[in-house]
Amino acid sequence: MENRICKLFNIKYPIISGGMVWCSGWRLASAVSRCGGLGLLGAGSMHPDNLRYHIRMCRENLGELPFGVNVPLMYPQIEQLMQILVEEQVKIVFTSAGSPKKWTPYLKEHGITVCHVVSSALFAEKCEQAGVDSIVAEGFEAGGHNGREETTTLCLIPRVRQATSLPLIAAGGIALKCQIEAVKALGAEGVQIGTRFALSQESSAHRSFKEHCINLGEGDTRLLLKKISPTRLACGSLFTETVEKMENEGATKEALQLYLGKGRAKKGIFEGEIDEGEIEIGQSASLINSIESVEQIMESLI
Amino acid sequence: MENRICKLFNIKYPIISGGMVWCSGWRLASAVSRCGGLGLLGAGSMHPDNLRYHIRMCRENLGELPFGVNVPLMYPQIEQLMQILVEEQVKIVFTSAGSPKKWTPYLKEHGITVCHVVSSALFAEKCEQAGVDSIVAEGFEAGGHNGREETTTLCLIPRVRQATSLPLIAAGGIALKCQIEAVKALGAEGVQIGTRFALSQESSAHRSFKEHCINLGEGDTRLLLKKISPTRLACGSLFTETVEKMENEGATKEALQLYLGKGRAKKGIFEGEIDEGEIEIGQSASLINSIESVEQIMESLI
Numbered sequence: 001m002e003n004r005i006c007k008l009f010n011i012k013y014p015i016i017s018g019g020m021v022w023c024s025g026w027r028l029a030s031a032v033s034r035c036g037g038l039g040l041l042g043a044g045s046m047h048p049d050n051l052r053y054h055i056r057m058c059r060e061n062l063g064e065l066p067f068g069v070n071v072p073l074m075y076p077q078i079e080q081l082m083q084i085l086v087e088e089q090v091k092i093v094f095t096s097a098g099s100p101k102k103w104t105p106y107l108k109e110h111g112i113t114v115c116h117v118v119s120s121a122l123f124a125e126k127c128e129q130a131g132v133d134s135i136v137a138e139g140f141e142a143g144g145h146n147g148r149e150e151t152t153t154l155c156l157i158p159r160v161r162q163a164t165s166l167p168l169i170a171a172g173g174i175a176l177k178c179q180i181e182a183v184k185a186l187g188a189e190g191v192q193i194g195t196r197f198a199l200s201q202e203s204s205a206h207r208s209f210k211e212h213c214i215n216l217g218e219g220d221t222r223l224l225l226k227k228i229s230p231t232r233l234a235c236g237s238l239f240t241e242t243v244e245k246m247e248n249e250g251a252t253k254e255a256l257q258l259y260l261g262k263g264r265a266k267k268g269i270f271e272g273e274i275d276e277g278e279i280e281i282g283q284s285a286s287l288i289n290s291i292e293s294v295e296q297i298m299e300s301l302i
Numbered sequence: 303m304e305n306r307i308c309k310l311f312n313i314k315y316p317i318i319s320g321g322m323v324w325c326s327g328w329r330l331a332s333a334v335s336r337c338g339g340l341g342l343l344g345a346g347s348m349h350p351d352n353l354r355y356h357i358r359m360c361r362e363n364l365g366e367l368p369f370g371v372n373v374p375l376m377y378p379q380i381e382q383l384m385q386i387l388v389e390e391q392v393k394i395v396f397t398s399a400g401s402p403k404k405w406t407p408y409l410k411e412h413g414i415t416v417c418h419v420v421s422s423a424l425f426a427e428k429c430e431q432a433g434v435d436s437i438v439a440e441g442f443e444a445g446g447h448n449g450r451e452e453t454t455t456l457c458l459i460p461r462v463r464q465a466t467s468l469p470l471i472a473a474g475g476i477a478l479k480c481q482i483e484a485v486k487a488l489g490a491e492g493v494q495i496g497t498r499f500a501l502s503q504e505s506s507a508h509r510s511f512k513e514h515c516i517n518l519g520e521g522d523t524r525l526l527l528k529k530i531s532p533t534r535l536a537c538g539s540l541f542t543e544t545v546e547k548m549e550n551e552g553a554t555k556e557a558l559q560l561y562l563g564k565g566r567a568k569k570g571i572f573e574g575e576i577d578e579g580e581i582e583i584g585q586s587a588s589l590i591n592s593i594e595s596v597e598q599i600m601e602s603l604i
Contacts, residue, residue, distance in 0.1 A: 120520045140442070141454050149521030152443050152454040154475045154484060155585045159520060173456045181487035182456065186480050218422045218461060219451030227550070248529070250552020283457045 004167040005190035008113060008134055009092060010066050012036030013302050014190030015180075016136075016169060017197040017294075019070020019094055020144070021045035021280075022269035025204040026057035028197060031294035033058075033067045036302075040094055044072040045266065048080045055088045066092060068115075072145075073098025086110045097145060100130040117171070119147020119156070121163035134167035135160065136192050141173025143195050143282035144265075146223060146230040153183065161187030175284035177301050193301075195282035198269075201293045206272025209279065212236065216285045227253040228260065232282060238275035239264065306469040307492035310415060310436055311394060312368050314338030315604050316492030317482075318438075318471060319499040319596075321372020321396055322446070323347035323582075324571035327506040328359035330499060333596035335360075335369045338604075342396055346374040347568065350382045357390045368394060370417075374447075375400025388412045399447060402432040419473070421449020421458070423465035436469035437462065438494050443475025445497050445584035446567075448525060448532040455485065463489030477586035479603050495603075497584035500571075503595045508574025511581065514538065518587045529555040530562065534584060540577035541566065 005014035017024065017032040019040035029039030041058065043051050051069070058067045069090050074097050075081055082103060085093060093107055096117035107114045108131060116127045117136040124135050137160040139153030140146065151159070153172040161168060170188035174180060175196040183191060197203060199210045213234060220235045224243045233240045246256060268277020307316035319326065319334040321342035331341030343356050353371070360369045371392050376399050377383055384405060387395060395409055398419035409416045410433060418429045419438040429437050439462040441455030442448065453461070455474040463470060472490035476482060477498040485493060499505060501512045515536060522537045526545045535542045548558060570579020594602075 122520060139454070139456070141457055147521075150525075151520055151585060151588075152441070152456065152475055154441070154454065154456050154481060155443055155589065158478055158480055159589060173454055176460055178460055178488050179456060182484040185483035185487055218424060218453055219449075223452070248552065250550065283453060286453075287457065287461060 003189050005134065005169060008167055009038045009068070011038045013298070014169070015298070015301055016040060016068075016190060016192040018171065018192050018194035019043065019068070020194055020198050020203075021265055023198040023203040023205045024070070026054045026061065028200065028202040028204065028294065029054075029067050030058050030061040031200075031202040032197065032298070033062050033065045035295055035298035037298060038066060038068055038092070040068045040070045043069050043081060044075065045270075048077055048084055051081065052084050052088060055084075055090060068092030068094055070094040070096060071103075072096050073103065078103075082106060085112065094136065096136075100127045100132050104130045104132055115169070118160070120149050120151065121156075121159045124160045124164045124166075128164050128166055132166070134169060135164060136169045136171050137188075138192070139170075139172030140223065141232075141283040142171060143198070143221070143232045143285075144280035146232055148226075148230060150223070150230075154186070157183055157186035157188050173282060173284050175282075175287045179284075180301060195284045196288055196297055197294070198281065199285070199288055199291060200297055201291055205269050208272030208274060209269050210291050212274050212279060213281045213285045214288055214290060216281070218286050220286060221281060221283050225256060225260070227251075228256055231278070231280060234279035234281045234285065236274070237268070237277070237279045239268070239278060305491050307436065307471060310469055311340045311370070313340045315600070316471070317600070317603055318342060318370075318492060318494040320473065320494050320496035321345065321370070322496055322500050322505075323567055325500040325505040325507045326372070328356040328363065330502065330504040330506065330596065331356075331369050332360050332363040333502075333504040334499065334600070335364050335367045337597055337600035339600060340368060340370055340394070342370045342372045345371050345383060346377065347572075350379055350386055353383065354386050354390060357386075357392060370394030370396055372396040372398060373405075374398050375405065380405075384408060387414065396438065398438075402429050402434050406432045406434055417471070420462070422451050422453065423458075423461045426462045426466045426468075430466050430468055434468070436471060437466060438471040438473050439490075440494070441472075441474030442525065443534075443585040444473060445500070445523070445534045445587075446582035448534055450528075450532060452525070452532075456488070459485055459488035459490050475584060475586050477584075477589045481586075482603060497586045498590055498599055499596070500583065501587070501590055501593060502599055503593055507571050510574030510576060511571050512593050514576050514581060515583045515587045516591055516593060518583070520588050522588060523583060523585050527558060527562070529553075530558055533580070533582060536581035536583045536587065538576070539570070539579070539581045541570070541580060
């Protein structure tokens, strides 16, 4: 499976675990990297000092093995975060939820390999102009925050492949080996897997969150909150059902924002409060039926 | 490419053109079958007598080459339609939009090969129980009427493959050769292609419809009318925009039904009235940039 993605990140298999809020701490990231993939920390749900701790724990556990950090660019203390990445000599950064223009030059100046997450070929072209080293193209199937285009991975990857010659990682809906083969046929050179790793033993998510999600069936996730920022949520939660009902009845952005409030993702994912929290998970949850170790997952994928 | 689908339908390539309303007449179906695929007539938009005419024209053009008919099971004069299929000795019928239980035994008794369209593994299992010969599993990307689960082709095919051992045809979002390779990796043995054939020279759709659709970009289709029956429509049409606005404002099913009225699909697809009609098309429209002949399309796929 040696290819451009493997060479870029110095990994054995082109399999990356997404840097997911409240899931991707040092335990998950280290486990994936130890198995020959690339583990990412999810900075989006970490206070800057906490991120520093997780980076150090990764290094302690991994030695010279690579790992990376996912940074959502709308992070409030983004300057402080970027400084920590440089101070701690992080080698690989995945940026998302924002324009790659502003921070790519800074990261590149500090010798950091930059990968940006996009949901369209249009944004992939902007990434190439901004000088990123590789691209994650993520489809409609993905859990949590999602592109406005609603383009599925099957339609997105060939379109992005036409638009750029950069190393290309597919994301959204990928949980099985056959799906890795499928996106490779579409032109991807690697995969970023979220949902399946979010539901692994090493994920920091609450046990109740994992158990709720492995029991989801077909059609049991919804892309909601489109008036704020499209987010894929699991059914069977009072929060999800309330949002869906409000939206069906034409709730305004303001009304939705008021109901959403703050801290719902932490409540749902980290504290396991299924009814009160946001249960962010991808469509591929219906393909996953048990809480496995990262080692078991990696073995089934390669 | 010889496999179970080829053997079942006695075709050279496991490529089927969807039986699309106002697109799939004898010209399109015959052209696909002549190129070694399986062309389907779309009975959904034909009066019974008109269907008889199209069947006879297919036979006249194809001789012993196979073709099929797609029948939406909510068709108002369904008894009359089924009688015509038997009288005209149609050999292959694709049923959709209804339960396969009621009509499969009747069709099988008359020696007809039956294929049913599903949007979930749950319905695939019901198909197997009903005795169908093969299954089309169609994902969220597909144009026009769509499943309620919103499961994408990438997530749907592996799930259906686990649920049934019947010959399996993938549909939804497939327009390119690399996508055929991708769904084969997922376990499909054949593909049903709608959008790309709907925009072919031989499609009965209006020139204005085809031109509108080949100019669609990323994110330019929407799954709307979920309160009635989820339908994928093209942007850039007053009808689509009005429905979207009404839905954002919480319009009821009744209000939507009143605005929808009757005959919108004919107006949009067959009469080319972009603003007044339903422009039913799949997400893969953004991968198609010209109006090609069926021969050109088939050559690019095999």
